[in-house]
């Protein structure tokens with residue numbers, strides 16, 4: 363069977379996108395999904411995203427996300443932004459979108475070539491010294507440090523991801539963060555399910571922005587995040603010590619190429 367695919371990237375976090383409204387691919391096709399994400403034997407990507415018919419009144423579509431290891435996973439912020447760009451390409455939406463993903467409902471908007479995605483509210487943040495942990499649709503361990511450019515992300519990230527307390531609860535993503543100036547941070551991320559550094563992680567930079575504000579490393583409610591693949595911004599409203607709402611992740615999302623897979 364031949365299935366058209368589209369390759370998108372959002373600040374270097376890259377995805378195979380399939381219009382799966384006709385259910386050409388099943389969520390259980392783990393082996394096929396892993397092969398499609400393989401950078402030698404397949405198309406190559408950090409993850410694969412299915413766009414499916416909406417199941418919730420008022421939604422434009424449904425998002426199903428898989429990590430490069432072929433397993434369905436938690437929310438992908440950059441993937442969600444790329445999916446909105448894909449939905450516009452397919453003429454499913456104009457410049458506004460509403461969809462449901464594994465972590466619940468999302469709204470999105472397209473303005474001046476940038477995609478803004480509303481993320482889930484956050485009301486639980488663990489903080490101890492220079493370490494924070496919170497879930498922004500995916501679980502994120504955050505290390506506030508210096509000289510992130512000198513860190514061996516794959517080695518140090520894997521050591522944390524496969525250690526207590528994460529090892530018995532499905533792991534976590536690991537972000538290494540360096541303050542660059544007023545409300546601007548450099549972020550490098552080890553991603554669970556890719557099991558390597560990715561050039562950007564949307565739920566990761568969202569977690570970093572909120573952790574920076576909660577730990578008083580940032581005082582604004584709009585934070586700039588510089589990642590190896592580009593720049594993202596995160597804005598939010600703070601309702602209480604650990605109560606963040608109206609959280610929006612903004613950045614570019616582009617179609618790189620399209621093709622056809624045979625499976």
Ligand SMILES: N[C@H](CCC[C@H](N)C(=O)O)C(=O)O
Nearest residue numbers: 438439440500554563564565
């Ligand atoms: N690897 C993540 C999911 C994708 C997150 C990332 N690509 C993003 O943009 O949020 C996890 O398994 O928790």
